[in-house]
Amino acid sequence: MATVASPEAARRVQRLERVWRERPGLLGWLTTCDHKRIGILYLFTSLAFFAAGGVEALLVRTQLIRPDNGLLGPEKFDQMMTTHGVTMIFLFVIPISIGAFGNYLVPLMIGSRDMAFPRMNALSYWLFLASGIFIYTGLFLGHGPNAGWFDYVPLGSKQYDPGPNVDFYALGLIFNGVSSTAAAINFIVTIFKLRAPGMSLNRMPLFCYAFLAVSFALIFALPPLNVALGFLELDRRLGFHFFDVAHGGDALMWQHLFWIFGHPEVYIIILPAFGIATSIIPTFTRRKMVAFPLVALAEILVAFIGFGVWVHHMFATGLSSITLVYFAAASLIIVVPSGIQLFAWITTLNTGRPEFKTPLLFICGFIIFFLLGGLSGVMFAAIPFDQQLTDTYFVVAHFHFVIFGAAVFPILGGLYYWFPKVTGRMYHERTGQLSFWLAFTGTALTFFPMHIVGLLGMPRRVYTYPGGMGWSDYNLLESIGAYVLASGLFLIVANLLVSAFRGVRVGPDPWGGATLEWATSSPPPDYNFPVIPKVTSAYAMWDREDREEDARKLTRGDLVLERGHETPASTVLDADWDEILEMPSDSPWPITLAAAAAGVFAFLLLGHWLVAGVFGGLCLAVLAAWHRQEPQLA
């Protein structure tokens, strides 16, 4: 609870407490619509999937520890490798960055009391959880996805993959996509409409720019994937011929549709990481980001240009050279906005007074890995080099430096950075630094030698390899690295778990952070802020007078909104005060709708079309109930 200056203020805060109080116990968690609780649900669920994906990775690396190893047979290996990719991308990185970090932090950073559509937010989470369980059901039944995460046809067609493996994949990802789409729409409306009065777009934190860019990218990237998966299911289940060359279909069309989604997806994965980096760096260098407008523009541009580079995944397919040259040029152009951001981070570090605490260490690791992954990425825009090295371990090295080194390191740094905000306690700094060095060494050791084995001709996605090719020592090194990395990750979890109960208690703003989440107590109250904060710059917390003004506003009752379950909405560009929104409180409908949707997908998988239709009807009934306005407390 925030510090309270006067009796009037105390009364208002008491009323806020009563109006916004969350239902306690398990039922509270199942029906919650509070963005912080949903963020925490996302966090634990995505971390559980991270652990599962990590175990799969360790199994894969253990199988490859020496030539002609017999730990996993080819069929099991293919399932592990495919599920690892699907898990890390769809069930870990995106849910943790958008679902956990975005949900918890975006409303706090923009000075709002919740997301724009709290119940849809809860729905996103429950759909995500159900889709993850759906995909893993396949794996536990021995029918996990097995045709690679990009599931090229005809390998993924019924003829060559007759089991339900690919159906778990295709239906699971469509299911998952509903969740992501709903989340993306929610973020766009929240960021455009729920910013505290005064936070015009040019005063919005770069973190929120990243999430805005990601949300738009998601909305435009997911439809091609859904179309591709829909075509695939029609081919597999109902005998259509979209990808069937023998009947006039086109196998290459799958690759186009998949990568029109798949490349923007890479930026969807990495942009939240950029957002986290631009939050941590100013705090620990005691300085504002260099070239703020350029960085904001670069974040948007990356998401936009990301839609025009997909063919660089297909340089070896024999497309015309004009096509290849065009997409190679686009792939080089997208390097420029990334370069701007990279240099802005480095220059900020260099011209500030950096304090190398654990979060900043992870950001430094991120910069180094992003450089490595970025530089090898540029090489893939050189067509002949790409055609030589694509589908080798060089690619595996490249994209793991990008989507593990560059996307996950800021997430790990962010876990440390916002840990005191979420728990009200501080993590153990020395253990934190040790965990960084373990994770950093493990990552470098696991993925760097992959460049070399790739350059020595080792193809990717092989379940085993012969000795005598010069690959064995590097593979051994990579497998050892994977275990070092796993120990670093384990140490992070242990540090945070122990600190959550034993850590030193901290106040609202232990770091002297720049953005509004540090304005409220740690952990934040259910209503986030006792008064909607005043904003006059992009570094709201560093404007001391504004924060003192907030205390006076609370006494006056200016934008406290204690009479109802309410938050203010503002205009899109200038964030002028617009209207007061009545926010829904907890609701049983999101989880019910997600359960009904899970029924639809389960029976689609089983081929009971009629029962699936019944569950579809159930979904509509739940939606009707959902839209009956429920009585407000007040």
Added chain:
Amino acid sequence: MAGRPRLLVPIVCSTAFAGCGGGQSPLSPKSKPAHDISTLWWWMLAVASVVFLGAVFMITIAWLRRKREGLPYLGRRENVANGLVVVFGLLVPVAVLGVVFVIANLVVTKDTDAPAAGSTAMSIHVIGHQWFWEVRYQGTPAVTANEIHIPVRTRVDLAVNTADVIHSFWVPELNRKIDMIPGQTGRILLYADRPGQYRGQCAEFCGVQHAHMAMKVIAEPAATFRGWLANQSRPARAPTTPAQRLGRQTFLTTACSDCHTLRGTAARGVIGPDLTHLMSRSTLAALTIPNRPDELARWILDPQHVKPGNKMPGLKLDAAETRNLVDFLESLK
């Protein structure tokens, strides 16, 4: 940095190994296209190293100056900092990327282009199967598998297709890769500077035995090649001993002939490789095992143990039948 020298040793060894034949390292080019790609790589590596070390240097500077006094919350000389970002984040990358684009995508790429129609003396047709390579020599009846003979220093036009899923033809010491996609024909130049064996491997994930879908290109002097091709073009040799005759009988009356072809006999299966001149090949099952009588017998009796998931069923043969069958196959020179 005690680890460094130890790390470098295997690089040197393995590239040396690859050079002695049978390797598949893009860094040991044996033709002009592969050579140009590897040169492009070394140059890009040099430029990338400069950028990387520059950035690490700047981070190190930041670390060294971490205790310096300064004004918290305020940047100093904001214009200089912004200028640095514009120069190093925008202008320098645009210039470097422009050079990479022109050299790689307008110059080097020409060397790796498919040969123009009619510009080569011979053409070979390779068809990808789960999990082996069918090789046909245009204008001759010769069909073989997994071991592609070519005359040295001769431009060969290679056309590729697939019989099932997507594969990718890749012999890195000779050229880039080309995907084998249903419904389309890929083309690539095959050329070797000097005689030798060049290993290749399927580069697109093609199912459970993607890992055991290797091949090799054998470049040999023109005369040797002509002799080899003439032999390949002939039908299968007739058996000469009673054991071979019994073996042939077994071949033609069991599942063997459903999947394999022996040109000049009733065996016309197309699921597995053509075995007409099996003994002219040094390996079995797409380079999975050496082609020796004992390995051949093991392969016939229990192929699912050697290469799990492959399409060959094990045959239930008694010891004598196996011996005769192997005897017959051993005669297919």
